[in-house]
Amino acid sequence: MTDVSYQTAKSAGQTGEAQFGDYFALLKPRVMSLVVFTALVGLLVAPVGVHPFVGFCAILFIAVGAGASGSLNMWWDADIDVVMKRTAKRPIPAGKVTPDEALGIGLALSGFSVVLLWLATNALAAFLLAFTIFFYAVVYSMWLKRSTPQNIVIGGAAGAFPPMIGWVVATGSISVEAVLMFMLIFMWTPPHFWALALFMKSDYDDAGVPMLTVTHGRKSTRRHILAYTLLLFPLAIGTAFTSIGGPIYLVTAVVLNVWFLKGAYDIWRRDETQAEADNYKVEKSVFKVSLLYLFLHFGALLVEAVLRPYGLGGW
CATH class of the missing domain: 1.10.357.140 (UbiA prenyltransferase)
Structure with missing residues (x-):
């Protein structure tokens, strides 16, 4: 520096x-x-x-x-x-x-x-x-x-x-629940940032930062987004069946992960010609979804914790 x-x-x-x-x-x-x-x-x-x-x-x-x-x-x-x-x-x-x-x-x-x-x-x-x-x-x-x-x-x-x-x-x-919350963010981070890298175009090239879009190409980045989203799916759903989960979190996680996976699939099946034609509309949408994804997962965990003392949260 x-x-x-x-x-x-x-x-x-x-x-x-x-x-x-x-x-x-x-x-x-x-x-x-x-x-x-x-x-x-x-x-x-x-x-x-x-x-x-x-x-x-x-x-x-x-x-x-x-x-x-x-x-x-x-x-x-x-x-x-x-x-x-x-x-x-x-x-x-x-x-x-x-x-x-x-x-x-x-x-x-x-x-x-x-x-x-x-x-x-x-x-x-x-x-x-x-x-x-x-x-x-x-x-x-x-x-x-x-x-x-x-x-x-x-x-x-x-x-x-x-x-x-x-x-x-x-x-x-540190317990299993703490590790699962850690892993939820850890596995979410790559597809979140790679979606951003796709529509930021030349920023990382200009700065000489070896982002995946620069070193392995944009097609490979699209495959990686789908792969990590697939791995994230069972991790997020599995958290529902721990002491911090419950039916509210489970429903939230299923909806959000299907939504996120659909977006990752849409990114994977597109090429750069299609993406440039609509100004990376899908990539920008998935990036926004990824922000909502994390907030709502942790929000659902919080709702479960608030309702649990009243017998309304958890299993």
């Missing part, structure tokens, strides 16, 4: 006084919102309750840790963010925040979130948060992202840890 993006922004006259929103944008708030929601679900579906104040602090510190990861990622990726249309307006390539500021914020928030989560909850939860930050900032951003087309497959683990951390906050241990 170099200061090339910031210097490019300065030379283009894009710099200006940084506002609070510029620093907040470093934390990737949209990603943080998903982290907060899945971590909260992991906490609330656990069989052991926690004091509301402890739970609030835990989710807050997990969110701060997610923000720290985002800031460190933007610091490292500043040189390629300035090249890609999707990321060119981020604070560093836009010349609003310097790379050194992003690094300092990321490191400070990392230490703050991990130490306070440890003090508020337990050592295992703090260790998992620290490992998540390290995995996203170092293993994914610094190593995998620019070295292998499996970047998003392996790197997806970073986004899959929050519900497991939430579960560990409550129970102090």
Whole structure:
């Protein structure tokens, strides 16, 4: 990582006084919102309750840790963010925040979130948060992202840890249910991002990022989306028959997975001529469905947990 993006922004006259929103944008708030929601679900579906104040602090510190990861990622990726249309307006390539500021914020928030989560909850939860930050900032951003087309497959683990951390906050241990919530996000991540890569066209080529669309071609990417969606189907349905599942989740999972699989099949059977003719309408639709997919799965788990004490949730 170099200061090339910031210097490019300065030379283009894009710099200006940084506002609070510029620093907040470093934390990737949209990603943080998903982290907060899945971590909260992991906490609330656990069989052991926690004091509301402890739970609030835990989710807050997990969110701060997610923000720290985002800031460190933007610091490292500043040189390629300035090249890609999707990321060119981020604070560093836009010349609003310097790379050194992003690094300092990321490191400070990392230490703050991990130490306070440890003090508020337990050592295992703090260790998992620290490992998540390290995995996203170092293993994914610094190593995998620019070295292998499996970047998003392996790197997806970073986004899959929050519900497991939430579960560990409550129970102090890892169980089958926590692993299944982790795997649900882990297996969802590749088709979600590959659908995005298909309609972002040349962004990853321009930045030199070895996304599957670049290294193996777009036809191969379409096959991979279908394959991972097929693997995701039984995993999502199987979660219904654990202690955190129930009939509401099962119906939700069946509908969503049939919907998602239909979209993946439609992507697989198309070629680039068809896709370009309708401006990647199907690929964009599947990407949007994938966002709804994850939210509704975890939402259904939350509904099961809320109704269970009244004898209305679970089996």
